[in-house]
Amino acid sequence: MSAPTYTRPPQATRGGVDIRLPWWALALPVFAFVALLLLLLNPADAHAAAEQPAIAQLLERMEQLTRR
Template sequence: MSAPSHIRPPQTTRGGVEIRLPWWALALPVLAFVALLLLILNPVDAHAAATGEQPALAQFLEWVQQLLAR
């Protein structure tokens, strides 16, 4: 005769599945995004490629930078 096994059912949340991520699983993509964003906002040789008009993306990023500097 085998003994009954006491298996706890998995703990669930509203969605039915509990997912736990380590802190670095979110920190590393955020750090990479911020680093790439800083490279876009502060290019070293941007004056060499500059024409008379700034592209729309550059104007938008400059506006965001000024907004954050306030």
């Protein structure tokens, strides 16, 4: 009586890997790139850029607390 032989799937014999990404795995980086590109082209719409950065406010507050 002969034993059944194991055959490899087609990907394993070629050495390749079959990876399929969901649609949003490509759409999200493209959306982020376009949004940042639009901000670069029209920086007047970036209202937060005109204000003082949050990290600077945090550092100032820490400095005030350590002076007392």
